[in-house]
Amino acid sequence: MDDVWDIDVWNELNRFFPNNRNESRILVTTRISNVAVSLGSQESYSLDFLNEEKSWNLFCHETFAQESCPYPELEEIGKSIAKSCKGLPLTTVVIGGLLANSNMTREYWESVAENVNAFRNSKDYKQCLQILSLSYNSLPIHLKPCFLYMRVFREDSKVNFSNLTKLWIAEGFLKSIRGKSLEEAAETYLRELIDRSLILSHKFGDDGNIITCGIHDVLRDLCLREYEKEHFIYAPKVQRVIVFSGLEKQKCFICGLETALDMIDLDEVNYASQLTSVASVWACNTCKNMYPSLNKTRLVRVKLVSKIWRSSESREKEILHPTSLRYLEVDRGGLRKNTKFEENYVFLFWKKREAWIGLTIVSTILPVYKNLESLLVEAKDLTLEKITFPTSLKELSLYSCNILWEKMITIGSLLPNLQKLELDRNTFEGHEWNQVEGEFPRLKVLKISHSDLKWWRAENIHFPKLESLILCYMKYLEEIPSIIGDIPTLHSIYVQRCNDSLIDSAKQIVEEQHDNGNENLQLYINKERYQVGSS
Structure with missing residues (x-):
């Protein structure tokens, strides 16, 4: 029984398979770990990503219909392409199938190796995403936004779970669970997504808690597709990096990136006198694409003051942040302040650097x-x-x-x-x-x-x-x-x-x-x- 989603499926069929001791076996596959645990009379077997050797063997089987590469001049390039699939069998099968019908020349394969991402526009790759989308569509409604939010991180990022928790809280994704804090609820959500093989756990702490997590490139592509389809987030509620120093650089005022920047004009709100003016800020292409209503965002101006350690001197900086902001990080001036307003949840951090609060x-x-x-x-x-x-x-x-x-x-x-x-x-x-x-x-x-x-x-x-x-x-x-x-x-x-x-x-x-x-x-x-x- 392949790709079982619910224990009830087996319960319906179980009566047709009586235990008459004839030593037969039923093999069940599933994407959801707790289904495997519930179904199995023996310990479930968890499939990990393919290592390089197994990736290469599968690649050869799909590309050449044999266990090795019959073209010595293509072997090194082929191994590079197989490695780029990052151990996901579905991706390996798709790219191997595409190359099976390709021109078997070194020049062509080199062009493929240099731009494997080009295959993401192919019909077969879209079919691959369609298969994976079943996992997304079956998610409970409260887990969908948490999964889609993973698109904000770059490819191959190892995301600190503590930071991810604060971002989920700031965006308002978490529902309180009786007897649990929002942080404990966030860990429950994350483990559910890991159990469904949609998020990877990279590192665990001494107490067994998750420290870092991430997402496979193909699943990130699924995030991007569903994110755009559902117009997921319209306005920024998070400002993750604000540098507090005398060395000013051109950076995106939302995420802190220094590349692909454009100057945009946004309304600045002065609450004291009810006046509205225009502020010019730098925004990166990623944030502009992520927030379709960014050009309608209103800003407020905030002054930050940091006292220099063991000195009467202080340092001041003015920053602009969206009026819808729930989470703010200020760094490198001694004060790092992360604020979640709506749930009365505030994080204060002091970091020993060139200055101290x-x-x-x-x-x-x-x-x-x-x-x-x-x-x-x-x-x-x-x-x-x-x-x-x-x-x-x-x-x-x-x-x-x-x-x-x-x-x-x-x-x-x-x-x-x-x-x-x-x-x-x-x-x-x-x-x-x-x-x-x-x-x-x-x-x-x-x-x-x-x-x-x-x-x-x-x-x-x-x-x-x-x-x-x-x-x-x-x-x-x-x-x-x-x-x-x-x-x-x-x-x-x-x-x-x-x-x-x-x-x-x-x-x-x-x-x-x-x-x-x-x-x-x-x-x-x-x-x-x-x-x-x-x-």
Whole structure:
């Protein structure tokens, strides 16, 4: 049974295939991984992209109707063409079929190798897209915009999932799922698209979460076709790169590209006096094609001020952004600010470069965002007493802040809604962490990386909701508090590049839990799942 889309198909036919023990088998293929899992009496077999050898074998079979190339002068060029298909059998079959009826001369094949993309206009290639479009057409309505949005990335891009999440949120693609944040909903959406083989997962983190993803060139072509057919996005809601520096360059005011630019005039709105003027901005061809109503976009002018680190000087810059904007990134001046307005979701980032945002500005900015949910701060010698974190925070990442462990109570007890805490590069200094009762009542994920911590004393009452503990590059920490294993919600411990004593304590915790009947707790050591009883 080829290309099964729904488990109900098999349920309808199953009664006609009784199990009479005659050792027969039924082979089922599907594009959807959860269908394969539901159907199979045995473990499903996942087909990956073809490697170079298999691509070449398939290419030869389609082009020459044999297992090798009968024309020695064409072999090297043919392998280059087969490689350009990037492991997708459907593309390999299409191009091989086209060349089977071609002029078998070196000159012609060289012209093909130099411009494989020309075949994208062929009738057979369009038939290839038609076959793949079945996967798009079968998508639930909430997944279609997320898939189509992948066209905004260049070919072969490895897209950071964290950034993709913010873009999906900014565009308004995500629906809230009960009990889940928008970021968790985004990961659910992404995994559904991966299960349907429409998006590729490239890299996973220590905790098993997706770090980067991408899309095959042929599927990107499908995105482009459907994107234009449905007139997907009319006005820009995202401004991804705004450079904050004294060295001004001609760049697209939406995406930051420096190529294929044209100057266009757009209305600039002055809300204070209700006056409208015309502003001239640079826009690249990609953005002009992407947003059919770009010429109708109205702009507002914003002044950004950045204070130079350890200096009384400040730097100012005016930028223009669309009135429909939901997401903004400002970079290279110390301040990088990503803002999603409609869902009260704001991201603030500090990056150590040639300039730094001052602490006085931090303490002034944070109280304004009373509904702030996610915050990343990178700053040396951060003084927590000078900062009032919004109690609405659900995610907090701190980098290189050099805070004493005894000050952790400022975070643990004053942020009742915190669900994820990430501490990296000696954010907290010292060798000992003694926890206090009442800290972290809702924390689900705790990650500590590159820390000098040696002794950690905790009770299971300190993390009543903890689900995942991640420890990376902990060279000095001797052990994980054994009581951590008794947290009923804990389902995973990840240790990456830690000392042997810490790893042994993690093994002991998991072994004891399994002995007590808790088989849900899993341990991953350097990304490999630990098998209980193997040590």
